[in-house]
Amino acid sequence: MQSDHSQxxxxxxxxxxxxxxxxxxxRVVNGEAYVSAELKAKVDAAxxxxxxxxxxxxxxxxxxxSFTISLLLDTNGQDYVIQLLEGAYEACKLNSYHLRIxxxxxxxxxxxxxxxxxxxxxxSRLDGFILAPPFSDNTAIMxxxxxxxxxxTRVAPCIExxxxxxxxxxxxxxxxxxxxxxxxKGHRRIGLVNGSPRHGAAIARRTGFLDKIAEIAPDAELVxxxxxxxxxxxxxxxxxxxxAGNPPTAIFAANDRSAAGVMNACAQLGISVPDDVxxxxxxxxxxxxxxxxxxxxxxxxxxxxxxxxxxxxIEKDTGEGAPKQIMLGHSLIERDSVRSLDQ
Amino acid sequence: MQSDHSQxxxxxxxxxxxxxxxxxxxRVVNGEAYVSAELKAKVDAAxxxxxxxxxxxxxxxxxxxSFTISLLLDTNGQDYVIQLLEGAYEACKLNSYHLRIxxxxxxxxxxxxxxxxxxxxxxSRLDGFILAPPFSDNTAIMxxxxxxxxxxTRVAPCIExxxxxxxxxxxxxxxxxxxxxxxxKGHRRIGLVNGSPRHGAAIARRTGFLDKIAEIAPDAELVxxxxxxxxxxxxxxxxxxxxAGNPPTAIFAANDRSAAGVMNACAQLGISVPDDVxxxxxxxxxxxxxxxxxxxxxxxxxxxxxxxxxxxxIEKDTGEGAPKQIMLGHSLIERDSVRSLDQ
DNA sequence: CTGAAAGCGCTTACAG
DNA sequence: CTGAAAGCGCTTACAG
Numbered sequence: 164m165q166s167d168h169s170q171x172x173x174x175x176x177x178x179x180x181x182x183x184x185x186x187x188x189x190r191v192v193n194g195e196a197y198v199s200a201e202l203k204a205k206v207d208a209a210x211x212x213x214x215x216x217x218x219x220x221x222x223x224x225x226x227x228x229s230f231t232i233s234l235l236l237d238t239n240g241q242d243y244v245i246q247l248l249e250g251a252y253e254a255c256k257l258n259s260y261h262l263r264i265x266x267x268x269x270x271x272x273x274x275x276x277x278x279x280x281x282x283x284x285x286x287s288r289l290d291g292f293i294l295a296p297p298f299s300d301n302t303a304i305m306x307x308x309x310x311x312x313x314x315x316t317r318v319a320p321c322i323e324x325x326x327x328x329x330x331x332x333x334x335x336x337x338x339x340x341x342x343x344x345x346x347x348k349g350h351r352r353i354g355l356v357n358g359s360p361r362h363g364a365a366i367a368r369r370t371g372f373l374d375k376i377a378e379i380a381p382d383a384e385l386v387x388x389x390x391x392x393x394x395x396x397x398x399x400x401x402x403x404x405x406x407a408g409n410p411p412t413a414i415f416a417a418n419d420r421s422a423a424g425v426m427n428a429c430a431q432l433g434i435s436v437p438d439d440v441x442x443x444x445x446x447x448x449x450x451x452x453x454x455x456x457x458x459x460x461x462x463x464x465x466x467x468x469x470x471x472x473x474x475x476x477i478e479k480d481t482g483e484g485a486p487k488q489i490m491l492g493h494s495l496i497e498r499d500s501v502r503s504l505d506q
Numbered sequence: 507m508q509s510d511h512s513q514x515x516x517x518x519x520x521x522x523x524x525x526x527x528x529x530x531x532x533r534v535v536n537g538e539a540y541v542s543a544e545l546k547a548k549v550d551a552a553x554x555x556x557x558x559x560x561x562x563x564x565x566x567x568x569x570x571x572s573f574t575i576s577l578l579l580d581t582n583g584q585d586y587v588i589q590l591l592e593g594a595y596e597a598c599k600l601n602s603y604h605l606r607i608x609x610x611x612x613x614x615x616x617x618x619x620x621x622x623x624x625x626x627x628x629x630s631r632l633d634g635f636i637l638a639p640p641f642s643d644n645t646a647i648m649x650x651x652x653x654x655x656x657x658x659t660r661v662a663p664c665i666e667x668x669x670x671x672x673x674x675x676x677x678x679x680x681x682x683x684x685x686x687x688x689x690x691k692g693h694r695r696i697g698l699v700n701g702s703p704r705h706g707a708a709i710a711r712r713t714g715f716l717d718k719i720a721e722i723a724p725d726a727e728l729v730x731x732x733x734x735x736x737x738x739x740x741x742x743x744x745x746x747x748x749x750a751g752n753p754p755t756a757i758f759a760a761n762d763r764s765a766a767g768v769m770n771a772c773a774q775l776g777i778s779v780p781d782d783v784x785x786x787x788x789x790x791x792x793x794x795x796x797x798x799x800x801x802x803x804x805x806x807x808x809x810x811x812x813x814x815x816x817x818x819x820i821e822k823d824t825g826e827g828a829p830k831q832i833m834l835g836h837s838l839i840e841r842d843s844v845r846s847l848d849q
Numbered sequence: 850c851t852g853a854a855a856g857c858g859c860t861t862a863c864a865g
Numbered sequence: 866c867t868g869a870a871a872g873c874g875c876t877t878a879c880a881g
Binding site for chain 1: 514557559561562563564566567572581587588591592595602604605606607608609628629630631737763766769770773774793795796797798
C-alpha cells in the first residue's frame with residue numbers, strides 16, 4: 164500500500180500546481196476563513212485536476228483531528244445494533260469521516276470498560292465517541308471522557324440529557340400512546356412485561372404506560388412481570404401472566420423481542436393472539452414482521468438516531484455553548500396482534 | 507485530544523530512558539530480528555515503566571502499515587452480520603488492530619461499488635479488507651484489490667477459493683446432512699426453498715441437498731421453490747409448496763430466515779409444524795429460537811468465521827506462497843420442527 | 850489575506 | 866547486532 168500512496172498527489176503538489184503556498188492549500192481544504200475567492204478558485208482547480216485527497220494519517224499526526232469516530236455498543240442481543248450502525252455509517256460517509264466500532268460487554272464492570280477505553284484511546288486518535296445504550300446512561304464512562312476532554316454524543320440516553328449532545332425518542336410518550344390505544348380497544352385487564360432495569364428506556368416506558376393508564380382508565384387492573392428485554396424473558400413473563408387465573412386481555416411488552424417471547428408462550432399454552440389476548444411490542448425492529456400475527460408496535464427511527472448522533476459529533480458545536488438535544492418522532496404501527504373487545 | 511496526546515511518552519522518551527537509539531526501540535516494538543536479548547530487556551522495561559504505546563497515526567504515516575482493517579459487508583437483512591462483526595472485532599482487539607466498517611449495497615453496480623472502495627482507499631490507509639458475502643464472490647472487487655496489491659480475506663466464498671486466504675463452511679456437505687436426516691425420518695416427498703442465486707452458498711446448499719437425496723433416496727419426490735433468503739420469500743414459497751395438492755411432508759429452507767417465512771405461511775394456512783409438515787433451516791441464527799416450534803437447522807460458526815478471516819488478514823502470510831483456506835465445522839442442531847413419519 | 854519554518858512520532862534506507 | 870539522519874504529508878504557531 165506504501166507504493167500506492169507514494170504516487171498520490173500531496174498537498175505540496177497541489178501548492179506547486181496552483182502557485183500558492185502549502186498553507187493556503189491547507190486553508191482551502193479545511194474551509195478556513197480569510198481565503199480570497201481568487202486563491203480558493205486556483206486551489207480548487209488544482210485539487211480537482213490532480214485528484215488530490217488529503218492523507219488521513221498525516222492530518223491526524225500533525226493536527227488535533229483524526230476524522231474518525233467510534234461507536235461504542237454492545238452487540239449482545241440488540242436488535243437495533245445494525246440499524247444504528249447503518250445510520251452512523253451514512254453520516255460518516257457523507258462527511259468523509261471513518262467509523263470504528265468498539266464492541267463492549269455491557270454487563271462488565273465499569274473498571275474493565277474504562278480500561279478498554281483507555282487502551283483504545285492510547286492506541287489511536289479519535290474525534291469522539293457515540294455511546295449507544297446502555298452506555299449512553301453510564302456516568303462512569305461519561306466522567307472518564309469528560310476528564311480527558313473527549314467529545315461524545317449519546318443515543319437514547321435517559322439521564323442527564325443536558326450533559327452531551329444526544330438523540331432520543333420520547334419513550335414515555337410512546338408507551339403512553341400504546342396505553343391509550345389498548346384502552347381505546349376496550350382492554351381493562353392489562354399485562355406489562357418490563358425491560359431491563361439497566362436501560363433507562365425500560366423505566367421510561369413503564370412509567371409512561373402506567374401514568375397514562377392511571378390517567379385515562381383508573382379502574383383498569385394491571386399485572387406486571389419482570390423482564391430483561393430478552394426473548395426468554397418474554398416466554399417466562401407470558402407464562403406467568405397468562406398461566407394464572409383471570410389473565411389479562413392485553414399485554415404490552417417493553418420491546419419487540421420480549422413480545423415475540425410472549426407470543427411463543429401463547430403458542431405453548433395454546434392461546435391465540437389476538438383472539439385470546441392482544442399484544443403490543445416496542446421498537447418496530449424487523450422482528451415485528453417475523454412473527455405471526457404481525458406485531459403492533461411503536462416505531463423508533465433507529466437508523467436516524469445513529470445518523471444524527473454521528474452528525475452531532477462530526478459537526479463542531481455551533482458555539483452557543485449548550486449541547487444539542489434532538490428528539491425524534493415515533494409512531495404507533497398498527498398490525499395484527501391487537502383486537503378490539505367491543506366488536 | 508491533542509493535549510492528551512502531547513503528554514504521552516514517545517518512542518524518543520523510551521529510547522532516552524533505556525539508553526538506546528530510537529531505531530532500537532522501533533525494532534523491539536515491531537518484533538524485528540537481530541535484537542540482543544539484553545537490549546530487548548532494557549527497552550521492554552522502559553516501555554513498561556513509561557506505559558508507552560506507539561502512535562498509530564505516526565506509524566501509519568511513516569510506514570507501510572496502518573494497523574487497521576476494514577470489514578466490507580451489506581447490513582441489509584443479513585442475520586449473521588452482528589456475529590461476523592463480533593468475531594472480527596475480537597481478533598482485531600487481540601492483535602491491537604482496529605476495525606473499520608464499510609457498509610455497501612450488494613445490489614449496486616460493480617462500478618459504484620468500486621468507486622466507493624476507491625474513495626475509501628484514497629482517504630486513508632488500510633492493511634486490508636475482509637469481504638463478507640456476497641462480496642466474497644465478487645470477482646470485480648477481487649480484481650480491483652489485486653491490481654492495487656491490497657490484501658484481503660474472504661468469508662464463505664464459493665468461487666475461486668484459492669485466490670485469497672478465506673474461511674468457510676462446507677455448505678454442500680451440511681445440506682447433505684439435512685437431506686440424510688429428513689430421509690432417515692421417513693420423508694420421501696420433500697420441498698426445497700432455495701436461497702439467493704447471487705450467493706454461491708445457495709447453489710452449494712441446493713446441490714448438496716439434491717445430490718444426497720439422489721444418492722440415498724432416488725425414489726423421493728422433490729418440489730423446489732425459488733427464494734432470495736428473505737422472510738417474504740419463505741412465506742411465498744411455503745404457500746406455493748403447501749397450498750397445492752399432494753404437499754411435501756418436509757421442507758428444507760436455505761436459511762433460517764426463509765424457514766421462518768415458511769412457518770409463517772403454515773400459520774396462515776392453518777398447517778401445523780411439525781405435525782403436518784416438518785421444517786429445516788440453515789445458519790442457526792438467533793432466529794431459530796425466535797420461532798415456535800424451535801427450528802431444526804445447521805449451525806455455522808459465524809463469529810469464528812469472522813475471527814479467522816480477520817486473523818488471516820492480520821497475520822502475515824507464512825511465506826509458503828499459497829493463501830490459506832480454512833474450513834470450519836458445522837453441526838446439525840436438532841430441535842422441534844421435524845417429526846418422524848415412522849412413529 | 851498569505852507564507853516560510855518547524856514539528857507531529859514514527860519507519861525507512863543506509864552505515865557501521 | 867546497533868544507530869544517526871532523513872522523511873512520511875500534513876497542521877501549528879508565528880510573521881508579515
